[in-house]
Amino acid sequence: MKGAATVFIVDDDPSIRRSLERLVRADGYRVQTFVSAREFLERADMKKPDCLVVDVRMPGQSGLDLQQVLETAGSTIPIIFITGHADGPLAEQALRAGAVELLAKPFDGEVLLDAVRRAIDQRS
Amino acid sequence: MTTIQLAASALAVSLGYYLGANLGLILRFPPATPSVMWPPNAILTATLLLTPPRRWWIFLLAALPAHLVAELGVLGSWPLVLGLFATNCSEALIAAVLIRRFSDAPGRFDTLQRVVAFVVGGGILAPFLSSFLDAGVVAAFRGESYGAVWRARFFSNVLTELTLVPAVAICVTAAPAWFRRASWRRQAEALLLGVMLLGFGIVLFTSSGLAAIPGLPRSPLAFLLPLLLWAAVRFGPGGANLGLLLTVLVAIWAVTHGHGPFGDLPARESIPALQVLLSVMAIPLMCLAALIEERQRAEQALAERLRFEELLSRLSAAFVHLPSHEMDQAFETWLERLGESLSLTRLMLLRVAENGHDGQSVTIAHRWNAPGAPAPPASSAAALSNGADWHRLLRDEPVPTPGRSDLVIPLVAGGRILGGLILDAVGVSQRAAASRLPELRLVAEVFAGALARKETEDALRASEVMKSAILISLNTGVAVLDRDGRIIAVNDGWIRLTHDEGAMIDAGVDDNYLHMCRARADEGVPAAGDALAGTEEVLARARASFALEYVAGAPPAERWFAMAVFPLNRPEGGAVVSQSDVTERRRAEAEAQRHRQELAHFTRVSAMGELTASLAHELSQPLSGILTNAQAAQRFLNKTPPALGELRDILADIVDDNKRAGEVIHGLRDLLRKRELSREPLELNELIRDVVRLLGSDAVIRNVTCTLELHPAPLVVIGDRAQLQQVVLNLVLNAMEAMVDCNAADRTIVVRTGMELDAIHVAVQDAGPGLAEGAEQRIFEPFYTTKPAGMGMGLSIARSIVHAHGGLIWATRNPERGATFHLALPATTSVPA
Numbered sequence: 001m002k003g004a005a006t007v008f009i010v011d012d013d014p015s016i017r018r019s020l021e022r023l024v025r026a027d028g029y030r031v032q033t034f035v036s037a038r039e040f041l042e043r044a045d046m047k048k049p050d051c052l053v054v055d056v057r058m059p060g061q062s063g064l065d066l067q068q069v070l071e072t073a074g075s076t077i078p079i080i081f082i083t084g085h086a087d088g089p090l091a092e093q094a095l096r097a098g099a100v101e102l103l104a105k106p107f108d109g110e111v112l113l114d115a116v117r118r119a120i121d122q123r124s
Numbered sequence: 125m126t127t128i129q130l131a132a133s134a135l136a137v138s139l140g141y142y143l144g145a146n147l148g149l150i151l152r153f154p155p156a157t158p159s160v161m162w163p164p165n166a167i168l169t170a171t172l173l174l175t176p177p178r179r180w181w182i183f184l185l186a187a188l189p190a191h192l193v194a195e196l197g198v199l200g201s202w203p204l205v206l207g208l209f210a211t212n213c214s215e216a217l218i219a220a221v222l223i224r225r226f227s228d229a230p231g232r233f234d235t236l237q238r239v240v241a242f243v244v245g246g247g248i249l250a251p252f253l254s255s256f257l258d259a260g261v262v263a264a265f266r267g268e269s270y271g272a273v274w275r276a277r278f279f280s281n282v283l284t285e286l287t288l289v290p291a292v293a294i295c296v297t298a299a300p301a302w303f304r305r306a307s308w309r310r311q312a313e314a315l316l317l318g319v320m321l322l323g324f325g326i327v328l329f330t331s332s333g334l335a336a337i338p339g340l341p342r343s344p345l346a347f348l349l350p351l352l353l354w355a356a357v358r359f360g361p362g363g364a365n366l367g368l369l370l371t372v373l374v375a376i377w378a379v380t381h382g383h384g385p386f387g388d389l390p391a392r393e394s395i396p397a398l399q400v401l402l403s404v405m406a407i408p409l410m411c412l413a414a415l416i417e418e419r420q421r422a423e424q425a426l427a428e429r430l431r432f433e434e435l436l437s438r439l440s441a442a443f444v445h446l447p448s449h450e451m452d453q454a455f456e457t458w459l460e461r462l463g464e465s466l467s468l469t470r471l472m473l474l475r476v477a478e479n480g481h482d483g484q485s486v487t488i489a490h491r492w493n494a495p496g497a498p499a500p501p502a503s504s505a506a507a508l509s510n511g512a513d514w515h516r517l518l519r520d521e522p523v524p525t526p527g528r529s530d531l532v533i534p535l536v537a538g539g540r541i542l543g544g545l546i547l548d549a550v551g552v553s554q555r556a557a558a559s560r561l562p563e564l565r566l567v568a569e570v571f572a573g574a575l576a577r578k579e580t581e582d583a584l585r586a587s588e589v590m591k592s593a594i595l596i597s598l599n600t601g602v603a604v605l606d607r608d609g610r611i612i613a614v615n616d617g618w619i620r621l622t623h624d625e626g627a628m629i630d631a632g633v634d635d636n637y638l639h640m641c642r643a644r645a646d647e648g649v650p651a652a653g654d655a656l657a658g659t660e661e662v663l664a665r666a667r668a669s670f671a672l673e674y675v676a677g678a679p680p681a682e683r684w685f686a687m688a689v690f691p692l693n694r695p696e697g698g699a700v701v702s703q704s705d706v707t708e709r710r711r712a713e714a715e716a717q718r719h720r721q722e723l724a725h726f727t728r729v730s731a732m733g734e735l736t737a738s739l740a741h742e743l744s745q746p747l748s749g750i751l752t753n754a755q756a757a758q759r760f761l762n763k764t765p766p767a768l769g770e771l772r773d774i775l776a777d778i779v780d781d782n783k784r785a786g787e788v789i790h791g792l793r794d795l796l797r798k799r800e801l802s803r804e805p806l807e808l809n810e811l812i813r814d815v816v817r818l819l820g821s822d823a824v825i826r827n828v829t830c831t832l833e834l835h836p837a838p839l840v841v842i843g844d845r846a847q848l849q850q851v852v853l854n855l856v857l858n859a860m861e862a863m864v865d866c867n868a869a870d871r872t873i874v875v876r877t878g879m880e881l882d883a884i885h886v887a888v889q890d891a892g893p894g895l896a897e898g899a900e901q902r903i904f905e906p907f908y909t910t911k912p913a914g915m916g917m918g919l920s921i922a923r924s925i926v927h928a929h930g931g932l933i934w935a936t937r938n939p940e941r942g943a944t945f946h947l948a949l950p951a952t953t954s955v956p957a
Contacts, residue, residue, distance in 0.1 A: 015749035015780065016745060016748055016752070018749075019748075019750075019753040019774070019777060020752055022756035022760075022770060022773075022774060058824075084740070106752075107748065107752075109756065110755070
């Protein structure tokens with residue numbers, strides 16, 4: 001059920017954070033936002049992990065670091081990466097590690113929502 | 125005296141002796157041997173007085189034949205005649221020796237001392253002593269009474285010596301010159317006096333008319349006294365003596381012809397009385413004449429002295445204020461006047477010239493020859509200029525030139541010998557020339573003073589000429605001001621710069637520089653105001669110097685001038701203003717500055733390449749936010765009812781993101797803009813925050829932590845925002861790049877700001893590998909780089925910018941690791957607007 005799915009958003013940029021939260025919420029999901037990987041790991045309700053949207057480069061732990069931590073912890077949460085840098089090697093690394101999608105900013109909201117939908121379908 | 129002259133003199137003495145002896149023999153009253161008057165002894169005495177003692181024997185020998193010829197015929201006896209010759213000679217010798225001993229001029233009778241020496245030695249003692257011998261000889265050979273002979277001879281010889289010796293001496297020495305020089309009036313007066321003496325004498329002695337008046341003196345001599353006094357007063361010792369001699373001759377003639385001088389007294393008996401009377405008259409008369417002569421001579425000397433003093437004072441007056449260039453003419457004129465006034469034949473003025481390394485040389489600067497006098501032999505100057513005489517001249521004492529009557533008087537001033545005064549008095553004895561010495565020394569002093577002054581003035585003028593030549597040759601304009609700012613002098617450069625090339629102020633001599641500066645300042649020329657203030661301060665000694673660079677004229681033809689004012693170091697004050705055209709230098713500087721700016725632009729552009737990634741990220745954030753927000757908004761709008769509250773929030777965020785993107789673009793544009801250095805108040809903390817914010821994403825990419833430790837109060841500098849931003853940007857980028865190989869945890873940059881005195885301090889500290897030993901200086905040199913892809917221009921340009929802001933940039937090595945780059949910029953007290 002669409003209404004039951006929760007999307008976690010991790011980005012240090014408040015503007016990005018807020019705009020993503022609105023877009024995803026407008027599409028009918030529940031949304032939780034975090035300013036850093038650490039906050040996500042500490043506060044996120046991981047019982048029903050539906051989808052994670054995370055910025056690759058952040059102060060402190062990066063998106064890729066977070067992906068590794070989650071994998072190590074045995075989490076299967078699908079991850080969508082967003083980045084300000086169109087780094088070929090980085091995208092490869094992320095996708096190989098099981099990421100659903102890697103989106104370069106600025107990206108089309110529809111593409112993101114598409115990815116979120118796919119991620120949740122993939123999990124179901 | 126030549127041999128011929130000597131022989132002639134001896135012959136003359138011999139002849140005089142012979143004639144005198146004959147006269148004496150005639151004037152005898154036999155049987156007594158002594159004569160009334162015996163001239164030979166007096167003639168011998170006069171001869172010995174006028175000739176040097178070493179020649180006396182010649183004249184005594186010459187007299188012997190005359191004596192023998194005259195007396196042998198009369199007296200017959202050889203022993204008697206020879207004995208009498210011996211007594212005659214003894215009298216002359218005693219007289220000559222005594223007079224020479226006590227008189228300073230034995231042949232002259234023109235001072236009281238000379239007359240007394242003559243009267244005592246020659247007139248009394250010599251006859252007195254020799255008469256003992258004579259009486260002895262006569263008594264022995266002719267058996268006459270010793271006492272009678274002694275008495276007769278003594279009185280006779282006293283009279284003869286007293287009257288005849290001076291007469292003979294004067295006739296030989298002074299009379300010829302007197303006859304040559306005396307006017308015809310004087311000669312006529314002398315002749316009249318002689319005739320009157322002779323005439324009155326004869327009349328008085330021969331007539332008995334005097335007896336007609338009772339109580340009158342019986343001697344006619346008393347009536348001749350006025351004539352004798354006349355002779356003494358008007359004609360001096362010579363006149364007195366000749367008058368006396370004439371009187372004596374008349375009296376003796378009268379007596380020997382039976383006319384007694386004392387009335388009825390028999391002639392024979394009156395002779396001794398006559399002799400005594402005449403002798404007694406002669407002595408005071410001679411003394412009187414000598415006194416009158418002495419007095420006249422003293423007056424003459426005084427007059428001459430006064431004349432010289434006047435000459436000297438005129439000489440001093442003529443030279444004391446004489447300009448140097450008129451001095452040569454004055455020397456000529458005064459040599460002539462001095463020569464004429466001192467009766468010289470030749471005067472020369474020597475000048476000593478310094479001859480560079482050669483020492484000194486002497487030249488005859490001026491000369492004067494008496495009209496008709498022969499020109500000096502050229503050799504005399506030559507001899508003087510290189511011979512021993514010159515060295516003697518250096519000894520500062522008059523040098524008598526051997527064989528001539530020249531005197532060289534050194535001209536000494538300030539202990540230095542400047543030249544010499546040579547006087548050549550041909551025909552004047554050396555002794556006479558030397559007597560002029562004290563006077564000539566005074567003249568020499570005046571000349572020396574004048575020469576010294578001339579030298580000083582010439583040297584001064586030469587130095588003036590040199591200084592003005594230097595001033596004229598200068599391209600720099602120079603004006604000299606007095607303490608009130610009035611222009612005393614300007615050089616050609618000043619006129620050219622101010623009149624033709626537009627430098628301040630077009631002012632010439634006698635204009636007041638300060639007034640003209642003030643007028644220009646009032647017209648709104650700011651440099652004129654600065655120049656006015658600076659010049660006034662230098663004139664008031666409030667500052668040691670003042671310098672100013674200013675521009676005149678409008679671009680592109682504007683010109684730059686550098687102006688300097690220095691005080692004039694003299695008691696009356698003043699200043700020297702110099703100006704030069706520094707347009708070329710300023711243009712070169714501007715060119716260099718432009719090159720630097722171009723280079724800075726170039727490095728900015730290349731720095732942009734490195735920044736592109738970071739900028740892309742910086743722009744992608746707000747753009748991404750805007751896009752996502754906009755699409756979210758579309759969804760909220762499609763809902764029914766539309767979520768207007770959400771839309772309001774979204775639009776606010778979109779506006780913020782748009783602004784954020786705009787700022788990035790503005791920053792980029794600032795960095796790319798190539799422009800002149802602007803000067804505005806800037807707050808440095810804010811500037812640093814902006815730069816670090818600009819680099820924020822770059823720091824994230826590079827995983828560098830950038831910490832700001834900024835001074836709490838605003839730090840205001842005056843400068844160009846973009847350029848100072850570039851410096852900070854450059855330092856922070858360098859710091860980031862330096863730590864590329866470090867552990868992520870160590871990648872920290874600390875930017876500190878602080879205030880020390882009146883300087884603002886910025887430090888950018890990294891934790892990289894630090895600087896190589898000794899690289900602290902070289903890193904600021906252009907094209908020095910440690911980066912594989914670096915241009916090596918960043919720090920060099922940063923340094924140019926910091927210097928252009930009056931600041932400093934340097935690097936230090938951190939104690940632990942890494943390097944710190946420091947900036948020091950002058951703080952300003954003004955608050956940013």
